[in-house]
Amino acid sequence: MKPIKNFYLSFTLTARFYILMGVVVFLFILSFIFSSFSDLPYFAFGILISILLLDTFILFRKNNINAERILGPRLSNGDDNPVYIWVQNNYPFAVSVNVLDELPIQFQIRDFSYKLNLKPLEKQNLDYYIKPVKRGIYAFGDLRIFVSSAIKLVERRYSFNAEKEVAVYPSYLQMRRYELMAISNKLTEIGVKKIRKIGNSSEFEQIKNYVVGDDYRHINWKATARKGDLMLNNYIDEKSQHIYCIIDKSRNMQSPFEGLSLLDYAINATLALSNIALLKEDKAGIISMAEKEGALVLSDRKPAHITKILEVLYKEKTRYLELNSEQLYITIRKKIKQRSLLVFFTNFESLSAMRRQLPYLKKIARFHLLLVVFFENTEITNSLNLETKNTQDVYFKTIAEQFVNEKRQIVKELNQHGITSILTTPQNLTVNSINAYLRLKSSQKL
Structure with missing residues (x-):
């Protein structure tokens, strides 16, 4: 049967x-x-x-089709992840093949297919990209292959057991991209600025070739004359400084932008910034906070420390309550004993929301170098450029201008209290955060 x-x-x-x-x-x-x-x-x-x-x-007559899906052990959140499928025709004649892949339910795609024409005994590879926008477990289903001959009266379905659960982690692809750029000294190509060093208190390290963005005042003219190329004195930055990324995971960070929540943007930026800090031989740590204390990873620079940070960030979820600023201050005072750079990823929708947290931010800034990073609402900003056609458009544009001006006022008020801040779009969050870290590091304020 x-x-x-x-x-x-x-x-x-x-x-x-x-x-x-x-x-x-x-x-x-x-x-x-x-x-x-x-x-x-x-x-x-x-x-x-x-x-x-x-x-x-x-x-x-026989089972004459073989196929397999090749997938990495994990996926990178917010990035295009490649998926590979190979199909082999073992029939002695050409066939038409329709490949159906059962994608995870999170993508809500039910008709994902590819059509191929395979010659006798031919093997073809195909690839496509998937872009997850939420962390968690993604379950792939079976791989279905529908085969028909040149007659095309009958279609045979092959089912290959390709069920696989894959975890979607914070954007480690973005982290690796910044890591490779940092190692090859090409961070300027992706928007990270070359920061001029203040003074000459750093220790001399070596003479190296000049690259675009280096401080021309450090050019070694004697070495340049001998070599024939511009040579530069390179100085070692101060090392073993403590860098903490603080992630607000309250309901303010649930707002979506291009599929990803602000929390996921902050998590991706935290991973990249922590890795850059470790490459600079600083110590990186993280704190997450909502209405109560979340994850805590004390700063360190062991080889496996970035993996530990990645695993902790993978499990972080949005809390749908207000941020407890008092608990954040208590946690920082109890857990962080050394003066550190604290990069606080949060979101202020109004000036009054910032002022509720300001007393605790001022207390934190007394003991640490605090950098507050919050988000610009790009949809509201873009609406300022729209043409007004009626009274309703004028009303919306006026309200949008008030929101934009209020965000700028938040930056000014934080600066007045000695708190460095960044107002950034979500897509530029990582670059702007790394730039701010390098700028503060070179200024020797820490």
């Missing part, structure tokens, strides 16, 4: 068969009207059934 059931589940008649069957039915109708057509419908029907049986026989 099982072979019969398997045959029934994998056997499909194509649209071509139904069209030809419709022609046969039409011939039967004509045979009732015209006696000269009495034998033709039976002859056509017999030929159609014979070809159908032949097509079924050559497709179902």
